[in-house]
Amino acid sequence: MRRAAPVINAIWTVTQRATGLAKAKRTLKWQRDPEGMRLRILEAAKQEFSTHGLAGARVDRIAAKAGANKRMLYYHVGNKDELYLAVLEGAYDKIRSEERGLDLEHLDPPEAIRRLIEFTWNYFLRNPEFLSLLQTENLARAKHLKRSTKVKSMHSPFVEMIRTVVRRGVDSGDFQVAVDPVQLYISIAGLCFFYLSNSATLSVIFGRDLLAREAKDERLAHMVGLVLAALTGRSAELFEIAKAPKSRAAVAQTV
Amino acid sequence: MRRAAPVINAIWTVTQRATGLAKAKRTLKWQRDPEGMRLRILEAAKQEFSTHGLAGARVDRIAAKAGANKRMLYYHVGNKDELYLAVLEGAYDKIRSEERGLDLEHLDPPEAIRRLIEFTWNYFLRNPEFLSLLQTENLARAKHLKRSTKVKSMHSPFVEMIRTVVRRGVDSGDFQVAVDPVQLYISIAGLCFFYLSNSATLSVIFGRDLLAREAKDERLAHMVGLVLAALTGRSAELFEIAKAPKSRAAVAQTV
DNA sequence: CGAGAAATTAACCCGTTGGATAAATACTGT
DNA sequence: ACAGTATTTATCCAACGGGTTAATTTCTCG
DSSP states (O other): OOOOHHHHHHHHHHHHIIIIISSOSSOOSOOOOHHHHHHHHHHHHHHHHHHHHHHHOOHHHHHHHHTSOHHHHHHHTOSHHHHHHHHHHHHHHHHHHHHHTOOOTTSOHHHHHHHHHHHHHHHHHHOHHHHHHHHHHHHTTTHHHHTOHHHHHOOOTHHHHHHHHHHHHHHHTSOSOOOOHHHHHHHHHHHHHHHHHTHHHHHHHHTSOTTSHHHHHHHHHHHHHHHHHHHHSOHHHHHHHHSOHHHHHHHHHHO | OOOOHHHHHHHHHHHHHHHTSSSOSSOOSOOOOHHHHHHHHHHHHHHHHHHHHHHHOOHHHHHHHHTSOHHHHHHHTOSHHHHHHHHHHHHHHHHHHHHHTOOOTTSOHHHHHHHHHHHHHHHHHHOHHHHHHHHHHHHTTTHHHHTOHHHHTOOOTHHHHHHHHHHHHHHHTSOSOOOOHHHHHHHHHHHHHHHHHTHHHHHHHHTSOTTSHHHHHHHHHHHHHHHHHHHHSOHHHHHHHHSOHHHHHHHHHHO
């Protein structure tokens, strides 16, 4: 916590006065900005909850990070639990909206699956807080999520996407099996999620940095190869295609 | 837990006096049992840390659950952090020892892989606290694990097992690719881990109980099918074999 | 421009919690 | 049996942390 709220607001104020209003009649100690404040609070809370978990999160730290007075959290959002739930809902909202942007319908089935895996992988990489929040919420046995009608109404478009892609793949002969789309969805998410969410312990156990550039590339190739091989039945080719020369060398080394 | 320390000790004492020593000269208020005490403390701590996480765990609750005076935790193990690390080390020690008991060498490769998946799945099912502890530790970015020379020296025998199994499978023609054993290990663990550790949120999202008997059976079948199909290249047959009639119906329904 | 509402700050409250201190009791070897 | 040590109990406490109360300041609109 580098700095308390009033300071930030003071800075803003000074700047605005200097540039915008020329000669202000008196010194403004702070400035109103309810929407901005709410956003800063939620952003700060997201950081705090994802790095410290629910119980480990500190309300004072959230306030400090948001450049706000602690009272503001309760004024704009609610108590710690409500704050946490708001963050969680925001996180689900965000991923759902990005998921909707992914159009798999016009791709040929194997390519669609590849895209799906890549999206999931990259989304997790770009939003590590999402992973942490899910971990935290599961540690709490989804206690809060269960009370959220908002999240429950946000259906992922992926299940339906996968369903049609798989159907098309089976019809075209690309795929050999009509997997349950929910299972496949969970498998893809799981392959990505576990590697990233557990990278800290796994890195210690294996004595190598799983988040290094090469390791991540290799992992993506492996996952795409694994899933597509299972669906198409052509493992050899797929694994080869999936792997960059560098990665193949790494495999040879460890195998 | 069921009973507080003094009570347990009192009961023990009474029993022993009544049966063993006939007429005890005076009433014992408590009994010494350093080893037992330590075990009870660690067991209670495991429960507490796995259900509440590190920050959410309460030292007083651990003491109560262990049937001990709070002071005992510090006397026998150490402060909260040391207690947590001891629990974590115990958890790793346990899984490693069970892993060592799994002999895959004499099985034909596909069967070996199936056994491996089943073991992992069942171990996670039987030891949900292990999953929680890992989640907690990863939330802490493995801060404690990094300091544990003990855990770092406990190498999982699985990587080597997988390496030889894969090699044998490739040689025999059962497998089409020589996957990196570490990647495969992580994938198998991930498929199992994610489903179980995130079952709470996933169950809410999908509106179905992922821990119901049938759902679990179906999941295991799916995972075995997926991995073996990828390795052998014979997806259709494997998925069919893997699925019980009931599960197949479920798939048909959702596909 | 000024009064009332909205937003923000400042200060405090009080139960909780990890940890510590000291006293009491049980055990062990001699 | 008894002295010395190991184990356990009984209290205490200072800091922390979530939440609240009350005062202050800014903004809006008639």
